[in-house]
Amino acid sequence: MRLRLQDVTKSFGENSVLRGVTFEVGPGEVVALAGENGAGKSTLTRVISGAHQPDSGQVVIDDEPVTFKNPQAAMARGIEVIYQEFRQNLFPHLTVAENIHVLDRERRFGRLLVSRQRMAREARSALAALGMDDIDVLRPVGTLGVAQQQMVEIAKATSHDLRLLILDEPTAALDERESQQLFEQIRRLRAEGVSIVYISHRLDEIFELADRIVVLRDGLVALDSPTASTGPAQIVAAMVGSTVDNFYPKERNTGDQVVLRVRGAGSGSAFQGIDLDVRAGEVLGVGGVVGCGRSSLLRALFGLEPLTTGTVEVDGSPVPLRRIQDAIDSRIAYVTPDRQAEGLCPDLSVEANISLATLRRYTGPADLVRRDREREACGEVMSRLRVRTASREAAMTSLSGGNQQKALFAKWVLAGPRVLLLDEPTRGVDVGAKTEIYRIINQLTADGVAVVLVSSDLPELVAMSDRAVVMRQGRLVAEMAGDRLSEQSVLEHALVGAA
Amino acid sequence: MSSTLKSVARQLRAVWMLLLVGVILSIASPVFLTSTNLLNVGLATSVVALLAIGQTYIIILAEIDLSVGATLGFSSVVTALVLRDHGLLPALAAGLGVGAAVGLVNGLLVTRARMPSFIATLAMMSILSGMTLQLTDGNPVTIGDYDFQGIGQDYLAGIPVPVWVMVAGYAVFGVLLARTGFGRFVYATGDNLEAARLSGIRTRRVKVLAFVITGLLAALGGFILTARLSTAEPTAGTGLELESIAAVIIGGTSLAGGRGKLLGTLVGALVLGVIDNGMNLLDVSPFLQSVVKGVVILLAVFLDRNVDALRSMVAWRRPPLPSDPSTPDAVPASSPVPAARHTP
Numbered sequence: 001m002r003l004r005l006q007d008v009t010k011s012f013g014e015n016s017v018l019r020g021v022t023f024e025v026g027p028g029e030v031v032a033l034a035g036e037n038g039a040g041k042s043t044l045t046r047v048i049s050g051a052h053q054p055d056s057g058q059v060v061i062d063d064e065p066v067t068f069k070n071p072q073a074a075m076a077r078g079i080e081v082i083y084q085e086f087r088q089n090l091f092p093h094l095t096v097a098e099n100i101h102v103l104d105r106e107r108r109f110g111r112l113l114v115s116r117q118r119m120a121r122e123a124r125s126a127l128a129a130l131g132m133d134d135i136d137v138l139r140p141v142g143t144l145g146v147a148q149q150q151m152v153e154i155a156k157a158t159s160h161d162l163r164l165l166i167l168d169e170p171t172a173a174l175d176e177r178e179s180q181q182l183f184e185q186i187r188r189l190r191a192e193g194v195s196i197v198y199i200s201h202r203l204d205e206i207f208e209l210a211d212r213i214v215v216l217r218d219g220l221v222a223l224d225s226p227t228a229s230t231g232p233a234q235i236v237a238a239m240v241g242s243t244v245d246n247f248y249p250k251e252r253n254t255g256d257q258v259v260l261r262v263r264g265a266g267s268g269s270a271f272q273g274i275d276l277d278v279r280a281g282e283v284l285g286v287g288g289v290v291g292c293g294r295s296s297l298l299r300a301l302f303g304l305e306p307l308t309t310g311t312v313e314v315d316g317s318p319v320p321l322r323r324i325q326d327a328i329d330s331r332i333a334y335v336t337p338d339r340q341a342e343g344l345c346p347d348l349s350v351e352a353n354i355s356l357a358t359l360r361r362y363t364g365p366a367d368l369v370r371r372d373r374e375r376e377a378c379g380e381v382m383s384r385l386r387v388r389t390a391s392r393e394a395a396m397t398s399l400s401g402g403n404q405q406k407a408l409f410a411k412w413v414l415a416g417p418r419v420l421l422l423d424e425p426t427r428g429v430d431v432g433a434k435t436e437i438y439r440i441i442n443q444l445t446a447d448g449v450a451v452v453l454v455s456s457d458l459p460e461l462v463a464m465s466d467r468a469v470v471m472r473q474g475r476l477v478a479e480m481a482g483d484r485l486s487e488q489s490v491l492e493h494a495l496v497g498a499a
Numbered sequence: 500m501s502s503t504l505k506s507v508a509r510q511l512r513a514v515w516m517l518l519l520v521g522v523i524l525s526i527a528s529p530v531f532l533t534s535t536n537l538l539n540v541g542l543a544t545s546v547v548a549l550l551a552i553g554q555t556y557i558i559i560l561a562e563i564d565l566s567v568g569a570t571l572g573f574s575s576v577v578t579a580l581v582l583r584d585h586g587l588l589p590a591l592a593a594g595l596g597v598g599a600a601v602g603l604v605n606g607l608l609v610t611r612a613r614m615p616s617f618i619a620t621l622a623m624m625s626i627l628s629g630m631t632l633q634l635t636d637g638n639p640v641t642i643g644d645y646d647f648q649g650i651g652q653d654y655l656a657g658i659p660v661p662v663w664v665m666v667a668g669y670a671v672f673g674v675l676l677a678r679t680g681f682g683r684f685v686y687a688t689g690d691n692l693e694a695a696r697l698s699g700i701r702t703r704r705v706k707v708l709a710f711v712i713t714g715l716l717a718a719l720g721g722f723i724l725t726a727r728l729s730t731a732e733p734t735a736g737t738g739l740e741l742e743s744i745a746a747v748i749i750g751g752t753s754l755a756g757g758r759g760k761l762l763g764t765l766v767g768a769l770v771l772g773v774i775d776n777g778m779n780l781l782d783v784s785p786f787l788q789s790v791v792k793g794v795v796i797l798l799a800v801f802l803d804r805n806v807d808a809l810r811s812m813v814a815w816r817r818p819p820l821p822s823d824p825s826t827p828d829a830v831p832a833s834s835p836v837p838a839a840r841h842t843p
Binding site for chain 1: 675680683684691693694695696697698700701
């Protein structure tokens, strides 16, 4: 199959994610698709797979323009996607055979009663074709390991007439050996003439597998060239691009006193041996790819995940971190990356959300909330952080994403933290709100707060950090500041280690 | 519309329903609006209304308590048995103790043993009704203590004591829910458990306390019912759990948690009480009464769930244009970038 996207655009509301992408993959070709968070990779795959329809532009298969109304229409043409969260597409309590043939659009196994024997037989041959005959097709999929589950998902795709396979971060959950097995299958499919789109942030994999590499940046193709004539530096430069300098109103406020001191912190397999010193007014950036352990580190520092080894001190006093309350008592605050799931109470008023972590300061006799004090404190922090709302009584859901995020900040600013842990603090907010959030960070550092910043937005990470460390596979692999702190260096350490 | 307006509007629906039923009944029966009859309604409503207080807390926490009726029955017979042998104060203490203990166990089962409250309290209901029957051999326990009977039968300033207890219960627990830190934590925990936890709220403790409150109020309801009848009936609480849940839902509290007001529950309980009373006045067969009540519950919840759709159907108000920038409610909760969540 030769698939071609011609000048495809796609917007969600104000947000244009694809701004005229032309992308082609030929029969038996492996095309790697790379790009930073928000560059448009996922949207592009969703357009190919029929989950999204382009606003303009064309999808052309073998010189024939097509329109997929839904993913089923794309599947009927032999286009399949293995998502990063492929396990969501599997039924853990059903057997391997049932999972592989779960759709059975042609009713091959009977219209009313299903022939399990035939189903098992065909599942076995589908897995055998992948060289995976050691998987028992009668076992429930939930009892298999991750790599085997992924193979089941691939067998599901190949059980139909597969022409184009899209793999989104397929090795994220696999170890080295399992990854190699996967690559073998990908090469086998390529040899059979199946087209492959391979999405990955791991440059070594890209160079190992891909015939051609396409880099997306801000919804445009920033690079499209054969892998053989492309170097890692070229790819990184294409991903990063050039950035507007004054977009980040960074102020330098680093003092001398160490506020947060972490020694030998470890938590199971998530991260080990982490030493950090963050000074008053300093922003310490933590770089690394998704799954490198930096988010777990922040959660552990807030008492959300157990810290199995190591010590944490704030202003010289040890912090026990058995539960969240310990962290709050030690004046550690944490802004979650997922404000919908664990940041805000949608039905509570804006004010009640902001005062939630500090409510005990505004309660008087008989636990009665002193609304006047609460209102005063909330009003002050809301105007300081410029949280805009129709009324402070308004429900949280009536606010825009940016104002919700600022309200989440306001909750923790009100707590008067010494240490502020930020995980993706500008995710899902518009550009104007981003700048305001950077100003809030400046205000806090000016007050001597020590900030730890985790962000997948590399320009943001580099611009807003005074100093940065990079984590890879649960360990600190680099530290950089000043001129040595650049997007390239963070990315190189995060992706390949030795720079 | 702001959230306060919305929640007032929610409760108004229950008030409208109460008024509607009241108007129909006052036309249909000359007796309905007499003060004796209205006090009867209050008296008859008081037990369910007390149970519904705790149930409101539990449902705002996005849980459910199916054991309140059985708790009432069990604590009633324990109270009556202790009263017979040890006197009034030990009896009251024993009844409240049983209620609190049941609530504690329910709360721990839900928070520590991580059992769904539906299952945990369903099992508790079965256990308690069995224990009640075992304890009494299935026979009612009669009460001879005049002081205790007074709880159900005396009048204060012309109003029955149970009505005073109900009013006091709603005042105290209404303030607790709406004005205190604990009340705020109840709403936050029910609205988004994780967000509440990350704000340092001990969500498990909040839930356990709510279950304990519910158990205590069930015991209090048991006192009233036992005192009114001068007997502790082993089956006294049967079905009251469903009545209390119905009162909460008619009162506009969301089963999804995080939303609801205690005043709405009181109105909901009164709606149920008035319907009971009216059907008695109109000599409706007791078998049919249950049918009518079921229909009313369906209607109340149907209206609650579909009021916006109905409103735009009858074009009371033109529906707002989807892209009207002057309605902040139209702003989506999350910005629409499902695109690149898991890519580097």
